[in-house]
Amino acid sequence: MLDQPAPLLSHLLARQGIDSLVLESRSRDYIENRVRAGVLEQGTVNLLTEVGLGDRLLKEGIPHHGIEIRFDNQSHRIDFNELTDGKGISIYGQQEVVKDLISARIKEDGKILFEVSDVELMGIESDKPTIKFSHEGEVKQSECDFIAGCDGFHGVSRKSIPEAKRKSFSRDYPFAWLGILVEAAPSSEELIYANSEAGFALHSMRSPTITRNYIQCNPDDSFEDWSNDRIWQALHDRLEIVNDWKLEEGEILEKGITPMRSYVCETMRFGRLFLAGDAAHIVPPTGAKGMNLAISDVNYLSEAISEWYAKGSEDLIKIYPKKCLQQVWRGEHFSWYMTSLLHKFPDSTPFQQRLQRAELEYLFSSSSASKSLAENYVGYRFDQY
């Protein structure tokens, strides 16, 4: 196995008595501290809790029962409780999930190697695929029954599938997100997504003293283009579009620029190689689906591999891509919808601008439209967990 969300798969397999080796290219310190997205769907929280990973999540995760959407000087609350029969989401940083997973694996003597490089996959169409890699100055090889390629969009796994056999779909967006982590109390109890004249902004949080804010920027912008003053000005202009609401400023602890892309590689299985998470699909972050889809994939994969060891059956292995892709395309659609609804598209025609306004006005006035958004935001599952 390789990289994130590999430790979760390793944990799920260990619960079925199946041995695995996790190879991680970065250091433990890096992956435990890298700031990434932070929304866990209800089903994701349930799954992590059921498999013994819920202790800190239930204590420190912040349950949310709605989000706010701002447009044209108006505010609209999507009430998850009312619209989804009491479901919700939890704000808990991805790196916190990673910390919990790594500590659980290490406590159970799970095999996990950090700072691995020069990874090469061999014999993926055979019954005994092999991974060659370098670790602590030595070249090593590991033979196994299955390889889970959880090595992100730029990893080697997907590229190990011959290009002619890969079926993929993608869409790029003409903007990126600039995100900041700030030492300040959240200015709102719930996340605020704003579609303003000047572009998109999001006010999110990590704890009662740390906020996370994002603004739409140009895809080729760099940090030199965005002084702290310019960032704060953009956040005030884009978020303070309703009366009597002020954004609290604070020390900026971290800055990052995230490209916006939709991508799906439908070839999620090739021989004994299975792709999971960002190695197979990318969503723009507006729908907060990335981590949830990765966890959904490895849950299906652990079931498929467990059934193979328990019964010698390939049934679940064969349908692994189909099961994942049903969830993935739902997440892709929702993420594209939220992105299209809330951003200012530099190339949009007056016709497209009016369509966006028409959709926002419908969302703000129709409980059916709000219900559909709520159902997807908390996590629509074709099966339940």
Ligand code: PHB
């Ligand atoms: C975050 O808190 O990092 C966050 C929240 C909601 C999103 C994306 C990111 O849609």
